[in-house]
Amino acid sequence: MRIALAYTGGTIGSVGQPLDPMPAAQFRDWWARKIAPELPEGVAPFWIDFDPPLDSSQAEPTDWARLTRTVLSAAKVGADAVVLLHGTDTMAASAAALGYMTTLLDTSGAPIARLDIPVVLTGAQRPLFDDAGNIREGTDAFTNVMDALSRMRGMEPGVHLVFAGGTYPGPRVLKVSTLEDHAFDCPNGPVRAATLPAADPSALIDQLDELAPELGHRAVIAVGPTPNPPSALAAGLAGVVSALGERLGAILLLGYGTGNIPAPRQVAPQLRAARARGIMIAIGTQVPAGAVAPDIYGAGSWLGEIGVLPTGDMTMPAAQAKLHVTLALAATRHWSDAEAEAFFTRPIAGELGARP
Structure with a gap:
């Protein structure tokens, strides 16, 4: 299974005091040294670019377009699944936006097709690494990452959030705690999106190209x-x-x-x-x-x-x-x-x- 992995910023990749997301090259280097050797056999995700990373509290609708393009580009080159490492502050909004923008719409806005691979967002309440590049003691990030990567097999297409042992439908989640590991929940329960034909990633990219100039304009x-x-x-x-x-x-x-x-x-x-x-x-x-x-x-x-x-x-x-x-x-x-x-x-x- 070809899993694409993108580091987009957030607490999971933050260092220093106060915390700020580290550059993508530094995160990948530390990942290669400390996380890659710990991955289960057969799990070897390939990296896709999202640069520069950002503190998700500063995310704007234009960043949803960047996320969507990242996902669709991965799908276009044959990814069977995508994992996005994302900050928790706006993770719920990004998950919903990705759900809308990986759905192909007719001229009236009715859904007619959907990206047919799972897209998973995960992150952490505490950084993955300490300032020396070692796995941080007491972090929840390591477990969340391992869960996200290991649960891809058999996961239904669509946007999901994996966090603190739970798997949630992305467009239904809400952040419910600022500090506890169980940071997200689905207060109104899951809803199964309508089954649709598989959307061609190129058609979804064309739709994104149409929307992106206006997204966040107002x-x-x-x-x-x-x-x-x-x-x-x-x-x-x-x-x-x-x-x-x-x-x-x-x-x-x-x-x-x-x-x-x-x-x-x-x-x-x-x-x-x-x-x-x-x-x-x-x-x-x-x-x-x-x-x-x-x-x-x-x-x-x-x-x-x-x-x-x-x-x-x-x-x-x-x-x-x-x-x-x-x-x-x-x-x-x-x-x-x-x-x-x-x-x-x-x-x-x-x-x-x-x-x-």
Whole structure:
């Protein structure tokens, strides 16, 4: 089995104090000396380039395009699986974005084919190496790497996350701890993506070439209520819309509970003004688990009248990534608002179980 391996940065490859990702050449050298001899017999991944590496807290949508191109390039040269060593801060968003962008879409955004190899993201809560290049005492990185490489045989195609002994569907994961080894979970359970024909990597690269110039071109801003006077959220929304202007593409509201946004008298005018400027608005929740259903309570039922889209049971990283991909598709394919909204609420890569 030909496994492609990419070091993209993150805690797993960090050294120093404070921690920062080491250069790719240094990581590969230390890997060759300390990790390669420990790999099980028959497991000999080949390296693919992702350079320069980055702290995942600084990852942008353009980096999702870099990740996708890395994966597709590996598939094109015959990789049977790809493992990405990635930072934990934005791993969930990257996993979701990879799910969307390794799915081939027709002109309306409906999925028609999918990359037919497994793609695994893993990382660590503590660095793999100490500052002298030895395997760090007490690291979780070594086990995560070994698990990721050893579980590839028999793994279904699609994007997965392997961490702390668990294997999760990438578009459904959420980071749940800042320090504990068990850093990720799937709070709304796994969802099996629809079975599709195998996508030609070259066709997916063509699709990526179409999307990449627009990916991240317009911002997606997450904002939600807190226990403040109603005017605070209204002022915050007005400030964001005014400050970003044409660079603002979407607002993700992080509501209470099932999607409640209190004080419609103060907030609704700001949302209507944003919609009038062509800004997409979606409603999620500040709660880690459960589906959004804003029409249950009066505090959320008014959102539908403005055209706010529910996120269903998507995680918020998956919803944020999907909004970015939606905006890029809408710009390149000249979609109407209705076409963009249909794509956002349609299951693409197993990110969505309870459909809005």
